[in-house]
Amino acid sequence: MPVRRRVAITGLGLVTPLGNSTATTWHALLAGRSGIAPIGAFDAGGYPVRIAAEVKDFAAPVHDRHRKLLKFATRHALFALAAAQEAIQDAGVGPQPQTAQRWGCVAGSGMMGVAYEELAQFQRRFAPGGELASRLLFAPSAPTPDPIAYARNQANAGLALLVQRFGIRGYAGSVHTACASGGQAIGLAMRLIRRASVDFVLTGGFDSMINPVGLAAFSLLGALSTDNERPTRASRPFDRTRNGFVLGEGAGFMVLEEWQAARRRGARIYAELAGDGNSLSSYRITDSHPSGDGPIQAMRAALQDAGAQPHEVGYINAHGTSTVMNDRSECAAIKAVFGAHARQVKVSSTKSLMGHLIAGAGAVEAAICALVIHHSTLPISANLDDPDPQCDLNFVREVACRSRVGLAISNSFGFGGSNSCLVLRNPQDVAA
Amino acid sequence: MSAPVAITGIGAICALGSEPAQIYRALRAGRTAFAPLRQWDSAGWPAPLAAGVERIDAGAIFDDRRLLKSVQRLRRTDLLGLYAASRAVTASAMLEYRAALPGAQAVEFNERTAVFTGCGGVAYHYQYDFLNAMAAGGGDLRVFGQKLGESVNPTWLLQALPNNVLCYLGIAYGFKGANSCITNHSVSATMAIIEAMETLRTGDADRAVAVGHDSPIEPEAILNLYHLGLLTADTTRPFDAGRSGCLLGEGAAAMVLETQAAAAERHAPVLGIIIGAGVTTEALGVLGIRADGDGAVRAMEMALEAAGITPRDVAMIAAHGNGTVNSDRSEANAIRRVFGADMPPVTSFKWALGHTMAAAGALEAVLVLECLRNGAAPGIGALRDPDPQCLPLAVSASATALHGDIALVLGRGFGGMNTALLLKAPPDATP
Structure with a gap:
């Protein structure tokens, strides 16, 4: 059997509630600065939840040649464009006409399509009483629908925009497994390089559900923290007093390359993307099994895929949503997989500072793992003052910690039971 | 050349029927399934036809009553997907095999059974x-x-989650392996099949259920597609000179895939094998399409290379053939470029069962297996006068006998997406 192709992470791009670039996000993480605040995008005064981790002062990446593409982008697609652009710049390599067919793109995409303002206009025109009056859609007085809005609202619109903007012509795929989307997208991207479908992949995840409908959807489920009076403390994964997650938004993208080619061109390699493990919890729609069943298989599969042993792992970026159910189940899973090493391995949930980016979460957090390896620095799990006794792991608390990391893993578990675990390896530990 | 993957169970539902063989027979009989829109008040609508599924037999999905109750609250697309998947799982008899395994092996069976779905995402x-x-x-x-x-x-x-079919298949059957839900417009289902196949090839699972499902018949989709000139007010006639667009359909199809070793181990009857695939994009935005069919050409070439075969080996092509002016023309260009003088019969199923969008690739793959089994491809019944700009293209209004055991399924979707999937009749089949 031929030797499996190795995959290098050579470029990173982030747009997060902590900053609109990789550097600003990373510095805020290390400083323990929270991105959570009262919602500014709209009046959430009528909602039980009035806080979120919004992307701030975001200016869409405007490049004259691509300006007309921007009207095809929703807010979350703009985040994707910006993060992807940074990742490609950071990698120092991008699709060229002669290499375009060897580039792929895999994105974990959110589920929201139509922006609230468009839905509101639709309601005023075609459902004045609250129920759709379908005859009105084709009434002589009805305006012709905007084809750009239709294009923008397609489930694969973000993917289509990315491949168009960067001129990618190989494999292209869009993945949605709720909160596991970003992690699963990156895992699939890694597999494309392994199986030589392509040599480069632009991959990541993006989402924004901080809008009147998205916030409503999560509020109605009762999944969000209602600590409106102290937003920066609201997300406190693994803390005894946690009471739900905080909605975030943003995008994380990375450039993956075949290892040898990256080496030959002298690329800076943040980490090897070494393993991908997916599993299905097959338990309930939103709940995870208290034993950690589901996430256990994902972590084990990822480690096996990386050819790694649990004791080699130095850092876990936990899914850590700040819900009782997830946090306990995830800790049980970590203990089951890591055994005695579970007390040693350092763990943090960066959702404590940037909230839950839903379909973008797994991608942003995988990028953070790459930065952890690159900078030998581990971000904190904020607001963890009184750990849940059932969550007795070695959390990074209060201040970021300096430590060389050989292997880092990123966990992402989604509604619907899809679990993703990615394993990243320190490039210094890769022979040849 | 990569290892072929065995298909050991199939299921399908669309307006033409609720079993693959039944749908195939309807196609051969030249039946279409379009009817006036009934789901909402469409008086005065210029595009009043669609191929909706009359009835989904929810009782046939799962026998667990509690589960069935919660499934029935799901969106229509999910019900369709679960129906097709449950039919494929039942047909494969994989659950009976699992039931006979000792405990630890049954656990391993579940952990090494993958589920991949392709769907349309959140509808308007x-x-x-x-x-x-x-x-x-x-x-x-x-x-x-x-x-x-x-x-x-x-x-x-939770009702809007695009990955609900994945979730409920796991809960219903206990499958816990690798998984994904692909939301990539009309190539979603084919990509789900392709990723399921690749997961088996890399040894990350022994078996996989691949499902494509969609229910795109909704007021705003029709409104927008009509104004974009993609939906016809007439009937849909792929590759015809007088074609004026597609008509929407809904449905789902599913396949149980196994490594050849896993299928052999349990002596599962093999319905067909997947021998190659290709995926490309054209990078022209959501609505753009290249007239020369470049993306489709490259997808077909990748699939042929992966399978280690030449165009001459292909016995039929199930084209995307959605009946829109530009897509059909560029697809015909692509097929001509790849197949030239070696072109086998080309057909499309959308003239009869409508464009089922994210489900299309799975329905077409399942129907192609029926074509191979029966040794004949149904014609494009609505074809009157092939478009000279699409010619030479081996399309026909009537059924064509197949000479060979390999079929190509072409898929195309918004965003310039293209897929090619190569299926082969089982070794012991005698068409």
Whole structure:
């Protein structure tokens, strides 16, 4: 059997509630600065939840040649464009006409399509009483629908925009497994390089559900923290007093390359993307099994895929949503997989500072793992003052910690039971 | 050349029927399934036809009553997907095999069974659940926020999840392996099949259920597609000189895939094998399409290379053939470029069962297996006068006998997406 192709992470791009670039996000993480605040995008005064981790002062990446593409982008697609652009710049390599067919793109995409303002206009025109009056859609007085809005609202619109903007012509795929989307997208991207479908992949995840409908959807489920009076403390994964997650938004993208080619061109390699493990919890729609069943298989599969042993792992970026159910189940899973090493391995949930980016979460957090390896620095799990006794792991608390990391893993578990675990390896530990 | 993967169970549902063989027979009989829109008041609509599924036999999905009850609250697309998947799982007899395994092996069986779905994502009409609260708010978001609880189901988000079929297949059958849900317009289903196949090839699973499902017949989709010139007010006639667009259909299809070793181990009858695939994009935006069919050409070439075969080995092509002016022409260009003088019969199924969008690739793959089994490809019944700009293209209004055991399924979707999938009849089949 031929030797499996190795995959290098050579470029990173982030747009997060902590900053609109990789550097600003990373510095805020290390400083323990929270991105959570009262919602500014709209009046959430009528909602039980009035806080979120919004992307701030975001200016869409405007490049004259691509300006007309921007009207095809929703807010979350703009985040994707910006993060992807940074990742490609950071990698120092991008699709060229002669290499375009060897580039792929895999994105974990959110589920929201139509922006609230468009839905509101639709309601005023075609459902004045609250129920759709379908005859009105084709009434002589009805305006012709905007084809750009239709294009923008397609489930694969973000993917289509990315491949168009960067001129990618190989494999292209869009993945949605709720909160596991970003992690699963990156895992699939890694597999494309392994199986030589392509040599480069632009991959990541993006989402924004901080809008009147998205916030409503999560509020109605009762999944969000209602600590409106102290937003920066609201997300406190693994803390005894946690009471739900905080909605975030943003995008994380990375450039993956075949290892040898990256080496030959002298690329800076943040980490090897070494393993991908997916599993299905097959338990309930939103709940995870208290034993950690589901996430256990994902972590084990990822480690096996990386050819790694649990004791080699130095850092876990936990899914850590700040819900009782997830946090306990995830800790049980970590203990089951890591055994005695579970007390040693350092763990943090960066959702404590940037909230839950839903379909973008797994991608942003995988990028953070790459930065952890690159900078030998581990971000904190904020607001963890009184750990849940059932969550007795070695959390990074209060201040970021300096430590060389050989292997880092990123966990992402989604509604619907899809679990993703990615394993990243320190490039210094890769022979040849 | 990569290892072929065995197909050991299939299921399908669309307006033409609720079993693959039944749908195939309807196609051969030249039946179409279009009917006036009944789901909403469409008086005065210029494009009043669609191929909706008359009835989904929910009782045939799962026998667990509690599960069935919660499944019945799901969106139509998910019910269709679960129906097709449950039929494929039942047909494969994989559960009977698992039942006979000792405990630890049954656990391993579940952990090494993957599930891949392809679907359309969140439809416009899901958000209509919020219109009442919006009307009550009259533009005041505070009132909207306060009124939500009165008119929106608290589990709205869970009912809207694109990955529900994945979730419920896991819960119903206990499958716990690798998984994904692909939302990539009309190539979603084919990509689900391709990723399931690749997961088996890399040894990350022994078996996989691959499902494509969609229910795109909704007011705003029809409104927009009509104004874009993609939907016909007439009937849909792929590759015909007089074609004027597609008509929407809904449905789902599923396959149980196994490594050849896993299929052999349990002596599973093999219905066909997947021998190669290709995926490309054209990078022209959501609505762009290259006239020369470049993306489709490259997808076909990749699939042929992966399978280690030449165009001459292909016995039929199930084209995407959606009946829109530009897509059909560019697809014909692509097929001509790859196949030239070696072109086998080309057909499309959408003239009869409509464009089922994200489900299309799975339905077409399942129907192609029926074609191979029967040794004949149904014609494009609505074809009157092939478009000279698409010619030479081996299309016909009547059925064609197949000479060979390999079929190509072409898929295309918004965003310039292209897929090619090569299926082969089982070794012992005698067409």
